[in-house]
Amino acid sequence: MKIAALRSKARRNTLEVEHILVAAKARLPGLRDELNRLSAEFNWSHSPYLPDGTHVIPLAKWAEIAGAYAEEGIEALGVLAAEPDSAAYVIGLLEELRSHAAVDALIAFFPAVMQAPEQAPDTAWRLTTAYNLLLSIKGGVVATNEQATAVRTFLMRLLPLATMEHHTLLIFCALRGVGDASSLDLLVNQNDLTPPNDTIRMSAIRAIRQRLRNTR
Secondary structure, three states, X not given: OOHHHHHHHHHOOOOOHHHHHHHHHOOOOOHHHHXXXXXXXXXXXXXXXXXXXXXXOOHHHHHHHXXXXXXXXXXXXXXXXXXXXXXXXXXXXXXXHOOHHHHHHHHHHOHHHHHOHHHOHHHHHHHHHHHHHHHOOOOOOOOOXXXXXXXXXXXXXXXXXXXXXXXXXXXXXXXXXXXXXXXHHHHHOOXXXXXXXXXXXXXXXXXXXXXXXXOO
């Protein structure tokens, strides 16, 4: 995604968050300045809601996060991650990077949430989604032992907060990439979810067993 293509899409009102993230991932020179210009020119919103309550895509916020990464790298996202209204966007960009460095950043940037997910449940569930996509999906990142331990410990802390089935589903799925023998014991003693998700628990057990066999 070249800068000229971004501007062209913005003028045609066809620019999407995905396009901005692709450009950020490539760390295109001059991207931050161009995104700032586009944001001002097309009056992009920093908030997902306009003053009248209308829901919009907050392209200005995505532009801010993407521009910071393109200009200064992952380190720049650490400061932004500490801002409550930026956390989800930082997680979204790191998710797009699909790298060990991105996983390390998620663990490092959100230590309070990793230690006490009940203090920021929205961010905790967003992190869980990111860990699942990064570490448990085919073709994703293979967690290091240190990463697996950190993420697994976080998921175990989060499990008691799973008051809705889709939360439990998300934890089961995320465990596929980081689970160990203790995770297998936990899953064996859990109930199956309701259809159509009734096979997820056993699928997670099989995935963990296979991964553990492969690492011997």
